[in-house]
Amino acid sequence: MEKTVPADLEKRIGKLREELALYQKAYYVDSRPLVSDLEYDRLFDELCALERDNPQYADPNSPTVRVGSDLSSDFPEFSHTIPVLSLDKAYSSQAVLSWTEKSIEKARSDLSFVIEEKIDGLSMVLYYEKGLLVRAVTRGNGFVGNEVTANIRTLPSVPLKLSQPVDIVVRGEVYLPKDAFEKINSTLEEPYANPRNLAAGSIRRIKSSETARVPLTIFCYEGFTDDAQFGDHIQILAYLRQLGFRIDPNIGYFCRTAEQARARLKEAGLENFVSGSFEDIPAYIQRRTRERGGLPYEIDGLVCKVDEISVRNAFGYTGHHPRWALAYKFEAPQAETRVLGIDVQIGRTGRVTPVARVVPASVGGSTISNITLHNQDYVDQLELAIGDTVAISRRGDVIPAVESVVEKNEEGNTTWRMPECCPYCGTALVRRGGHHFCPNYSCPMQAKLRISFFTAKGQMDMEGFGPETVSLLFDNGYVRCVEDLFDFDFSRLGGVRGFGDKKVAMLRSSVENTRKASFRQVVTSLGIPEIGSKAVDSLCDSGLDSMDRLLDVADRRAVDELLAVDQIGEKTALLLIDGLNDPNTRNLIAKLRSYGLKMEDEKNTGNLSQIFSGQSWCITGSFESFASRDLIVRLITDRGGKSVSAVSSKTSVLLAGQNAGSKLAKARELGVKIIGEEEFLSLIGRPAGEEKPAASEPVQGELF
Numbered sequence: 001m002e003k004t005v006p007a008d009l010e011k012r013i014g015k016l017r018e019e020l021a022l023y024q025k026a027y028y029v030d031s032r033p034l035v036s037d038l039e040y041d042r043l044f045d046e047l048c049a050l051e052r053d054n055p056q057y058a059d060p061n062s063p064t065v066r067v068g069s070d071l072s073s074d075f076p077e078f079s080h081t082i083p084v085l086s087l088d089k090a091y092s093s094q095a096v097l098s099w100t101e102k103s104i105e106k107a108r109s110d111l112s113f114v115i116e117e118k119i120d121g122l123s124m125v126l127y128y129e130k131g132l133l134v135r136a137v138t139r140g141n142g143f144v145g146n147e148v149t150a151n152i153r154t155l156p157s158v159p160l161k162l163s164q165p166v167d168i169v170v171r172g173e174v175y176l177p178k179d180a181f182e183k184i185n186s187t188l189e190e191p192y193a194n195p196r197n198l199a200a201g202s203i204r205r206i207k208s209s210e211t212a213r214v215p216l217t218i219f220c221y222e223g224f225t226d227d228a229q230f231g232d233h234i235q236i237l238a239y240l241r242q243l244g245f246r247i248d249p250n251i252g253y254f255c256r257t258a259e260q261a262r263a264r265l266k267e268a269g270l271e272n273f274v275s276g277s278f279e280d281i282p283a284y285i286q287r288r289t290r291e292r293g294g295l296p297y298e299i300d301g302l303v304c305k306v307d308e309i310s311v312r313n314a315f316g317y318t319g320h321h322p323r324w325a326l327a328y329k330f331e332a333p334q335a336e337t338r339v340l341g342i343d344v345q346i347g348r349t350g351r352v353t354p355v356a357r358v359v360p361a362s363v364g365g366s367t368i369s370n371i372t373l374h375n376q377d378y379v380d381q382l383e384l385a386i387g388d389t390v391a392i393s394r395r396g397d398v399i400p401a402v403e404s405v406v407e408k409n410e411e412g413n414t415t416w417r418m419p420e421c422c423p424y425c426g427t428a429l430v431r432r433g434g435h436h437f438c439p440n441y442s443c444p445m446q447a448k449l450r451i452s453f454f455t456a457k458g459q460m461d462m463e464g465f466g467p468e469t470v471s472l473l474f475d476n477g478y479v480r481c482v483e484d485l486f487d488f489d490f491s492r493l494g495g496v497r498g499f500g501d502k503k504v505a506m507l508r509s510s511v512e513n514t515r516k517a518s519f520r521q522v523v524t525s526l527g528i529p530e531i532g533s534k535a536v537d538s539l540c541d542s543g544l545d546s547m548d549r550l551l552d553v554a555d556r557r558a559v560d561e562l563l564a565v566d567q568i569g570e571k572t573a574l575l576l577i578d579g580l581n582d583p584n585t586r587n588l589i590a591k592l593r594s595y596g597l598k599m600e601d602e603k604n605t606g607n608l609s610q611i612f613s614g615q616s617w618c619i620t621g622s623f624e625s626f627a628s629r630d631l632i633v634r635l636i637t638d639r640g641g642k643s644v645s646a647v648s649s650k651t652s653v654l655l656a657g658q659n660a661g662s663k664l665a666k667a668r669e670l671g672v673k674i675i676g677e678e679e680f681l682s683l684i685g686r687p688a689g690e691e692k693p694a695a696s697e698p699v700q701g702e703l704f
């Protein structure tokens with residue numbers, strides 16, 4: 001084989017990186033592709049291969065980092081070097097106008113104002129040194145944020161290398177476009193309330209390859225640098241664009257006269273912005289408010305900024321926000337009501353959730369009387385007390401939320417505090433992370449919920465065990481835990497009120513039928529947090545398909561083995577290990593085993609016809625109907641075929657999904673048979689859409 005001279009190799013890698021960076025910017029930042037997808041894929045694949053084979057040329061700023069990695073990224077804290085404050089808010093265009101007037105008065109000179117969209121995303125601070133991205137940090141509390149650099153590097157719209165070798169700190173908003181949100185959310189077991197939460201969850205993935213799968217993007221809107229001097233904000237925006245950042249095109253610019261605004265935009269090279277005079281501001285705000293629904297992303301308001309940098313410096317900051325900017329917040333469907341009380345609810349895992357009981361109020365057409373408050377931190381942020389009048393909304397038109405306190409109560413109630421003890425069992429609550437828990441495993445409320453969970457549809461699906469029956473069995477001392485279901489002699493219920501012969505027979509056969517439940521159901525029924533049916537499918541499909549194998553992984557705390565499983569992130573892996581090592585879970589497993597429930601996954605490959613016998617299959621591109629590549633490989637090997645990673649003249653079939661690249665071209669060149677996803681589905685005798693596309697395990701969005 002011909003050996004490439006190292007100097008040539010380095011040159012080739014450098015050239016590929018340069019070209020691909022250019023193509024990525026053209027596609028993701030400028031929305032003006034320079035080459036075909038096929039050509040792009042070809043170059044991208046070539047660079048991936050060269051980098052893989054020549055690790056000495058690794059570079060964290062290579063365009064190939066866009067696909068992310070399975071290396072664990074942790075999120076160390078980082079103290080911001082610039083103020084990352086929130087904005088003062090206004091709720092009417094009149095308030096915005098009077099703020100502009102006051103600002104002009106205070107500055108004692110004519111000012112200009114920039115009105116930007118307030119993207120409903122995740123605030124991000126990007127740190128560049130000599131033109132290279134060195135750090136991406138969340139806003140955090142405004143002073144200290146979390147470093148999420150590895151994950152942010154996967155966003156194709158974030159430049160890894162700027163067009164100039166400058167030191168600059170850039171603020172931007174990471175967001176998920178609405179259509180991508182709908183598509184991803186529809187595949188999730190626990191859908192997110194809005195694109196922002198999904199974006200936040202994705203940015204905090206442990207594997208950056210998981211972040212890379214979510215099509216996040218960014219708009220940048222502030223730059224801080226000593227390497228250049230600017231008179232005004234629009235010059236900064238023009239500079240950011242020149243450096244390679246993606247700038248929101250929907251920006252308005254307003255001066256004393258419309259002519260002035262037009263001329264200055266032209267000078268800055270930003271003619272695509274809307275220009276106008278101060279008199280045009282209210283109409284502009286109204287139009288943007290009206291038209292916001294038609295945007296491909298969500299905005300929750302507009303931001304009005306003083307354009308002149310010298311005035312900004314003179315105005316400065318309060319402890320909370322800059323004095324030179326004001327957020328105009330759109331009103332979500334809202335109502336005002338009063339908090340009658342705050343109850344605590346306990347979940348199956350002991351987690352305690354405060355819930356506000358409010359005077360029933362109609363919001364966006366439905367009546368709301370209970371609103372979750374999530375945890376103590378959330379209550380503290382609102383400074384919410386019983387008796388307060390609050391503004392409530394349905395965020396993303398789904399989940400009711402308390403937005404703010406409108407008026408404090410007159411009874412002198414102070415901010416609500418979590419009770420010291422569990423209201424159901426009296427055990428002192430403990431705090432873990434942001435949440436409080438009742439640590440008593442025998443807590444009656446938790447025990448009932450565990451029994452209900454075990455018997456419910458989706459788990460053991462046991463007929464007759466509705467919440468009332470479970471309560472009755474529990475309160476009478478018949479069934480105090482899941483294990484009791486298998487020991488209790490249901491015939492003892494004869495004569496007990498509410499338990500006729502038919503009902504008793506049903507309960508008995510439901511318990512006996514648990515032996516017929518699949519192993520996957522059994523694992524899901526253990527009730528380990530985040531180990532739902534999707535996670536269990538992934539575990540089984542990757543070979544962790546018996547209780548003994550799972551327990552062995554847990555015994556060895558083999559996190560790495562779990563991380564190798566598709567869809568399992570570090571958080572889920574640790575929850576699984578801890579869950580399986582919990583003595584209570586072990587007791588339950590022992591009981592289920594002794595009663596004869598399935599302890600391994602049934603394989604039914606034996607009766608599949610070996611239609612692919614002797615064939616070698618190569619797979620390329622992405623697929624709608626399969627959660628993972630591994631699954632397709634299994635479907636092929638179960639039918640006698642084998643899977644190969646590269647196309648050669650010996651390859652029997654190339655299975656080509658969407659965005660297939662160099663392998664497709666190679667197969668065409670060699671005359672290898674090529675089939676698409678639909679044809680493959682019909683070959684294996686399955687209708688399209690049976691398997692859902694890749695779904696990530698749900699991660700709670702964080703409040704920023």
Ligand SMILES: [Zn+2]
Pocket residue numbers: 422423424425426427438440443444445
């Ligand atoms: Zn309790």
